[in-house]
Amino acid sequence: MIVLSGGTGTPKLLMGLIRVMPEDELTVIVNTAEDLWISGNLVCPDIDTVLYTLAGMIDVRKWWGVQDDSFTTYQHLQGMGHLEKLMLGDIDRAAHIMRSELIRSGKTLTEAILEMARSMHIRARVLPMCDEPLATIIHTPEGEMHFQDFWIAHGGEPEVTGIRFRGIENAMPSREVMDALSSEDAVLIGPSNPITSIGPILGLPGFKDVLKNKHVAAVSPIIGKAPVSGPAGKLMKAMGYEVSSRGVLDCYGSVLDALFVDGTDDTDLGDAGGIKIMHTNTIMNGVEDSIGLAQSVLNYARSQ
Ligand code: FO1
Numbered sequence: 001m002i003v004l005s006g007g008t009g010t011p012k013l014l015m016g017l018i019r020v021m022p023e024d025e026l027t028v029i030v031n032t033a034e035d036l037w038i039s040g041n042l043v044c045p046d047i048d049t050v051l052y053t054l055a056g057m058i059d060v061r062k063w064w065g066v067q068d069d070s071f072t073t074y075q076h077l078q079g080m081g082h083l084e085k086l087m088l089g090d091i092d093r094a095a096h097i098m099r100s101e102l103i104r105s106g107k108t109l110t111e112a113i114l115e116m117a118r119s120m121h122i123r124a125r126v127l128p129m130c131d132e133p134l135a136t137i138i139h140t141p142e143g144e145m146h147f148q149d150f151w152i153a154h155g156g157e158p159e160v161t162g163i164r165f166r167g168i169e170n171a172m173p174s175r176e177v178m179d180a181l182s183s184e185d186a187v188l189i190g191p192s193n194p195i196t197s198i199g200p201i202l203g204l205p206g207f208k209d210v211l212k213n214k215h216v217a218a219v220s221p222i223i224g225k226a227p228v229s230g231p232a233g234k235l236m237k238a239m240g241y242e243v244s245s246r247g248v249l250d251c252y253g254s255v256l257d258a259l260f261v262d263g264t265d266d267t268d269l270g271d272a273g274g275i276k277i278m279h280t281n282t283i284m285n286g287v288e289d290s291i292g293l294a295q296s297v298l299n300y301a302r303s304q
Contacts (some may be wrong), residue, residue: 006197006281010190016294
């Protein structure tokens with residue numbers, strides 16, 4: 001199975017999937033548009049959350065960074081007046097250093113991530129969506145800002161007047177992503193933010209065309225009128241979508257064959273245009289919930 005993932009929501013589902021299917025049958029294609037260079041190293045928040053989740057190292061209180069990590073370097077830098085945009089843990093920073101050194105030595109981002117995944121004994125295939133640098137830029141009345149500036153420095157507060165993915169026109173799905181897609185029929189869009197997590201993956205030139213021949217299901221990250229977590233609601237609204245499973249359907253449109261919606265969500269999906277709607281528990285408050293949802297999507301994928 002191929003899973004499209006951002007840094008929130010979908011990693012919780014991955015935690016369940018690796019417990020109900022052979023991990024080496026799983027490929028995860030991950031958003032890279034929130035990546036940024038900090039203090040000389042490339043930070044890939046979504047990829048790292050996926051890697052740490054699969055390696056059993058993720059800090060499940062925050063769902064980013066490494067469990068029990070220290071922040072000594074971050075704090076010392078701060079004390080010297082060097083302020084970093086993200087709070088980087090020491091073990092997390094070691095991963096950034098390794099990745100950046102691999103890239104500086106001439107490896108692609110994909111090659112670097114595959115090497116990191118091997119070093120963490122991860123059996124699933126974790127693939128960045130592309131090797132070219134991309135950046136999600138949020139337009140606000142205060143000016144344009146990188147997604148991480150909007151989300152962390154500004155607390156997700158500014159009004160959003162537009163969103164663009166800088167560099168997407170010159171990017172393309174990597175060879176490894178295209179190879180994975182050519183050998184797999186089932187694609188699952190995880191319950192990540194449809195606009196800034198899944199949007200850049202689907203927006204890569206040619207990506208949606210490849211999905212036309214696949215069986216594509218998605219898990220809605222919206223329950224009722226609210227996102228389960230993160231800025232999905234605000235960003236969907238800014239892009240003209242209703243903040244509901246209806247909006248998620250409209251966002252993904254013709255790409256989808258099926259949509260998983262939470263059992264408590266009574267949004268009227270009316271004519272879903274032939275897309276099969278399935279209700280199940282999509283709230284993942286612990287590993288048992290993750291396993292439950294993973295089993296539902298796996299049963300569905302295997303029945304196709
Ligand atoms: N999110 C925060 O809200 N505050 C942080 O200081 C922060 C640091 C951070 C460091 C490494 C990393 O991989 C992720 C980090 N995140 C932090 C999460 C991240 O900003 C976003 O939640 C994801 O990009 C959403 O996809």
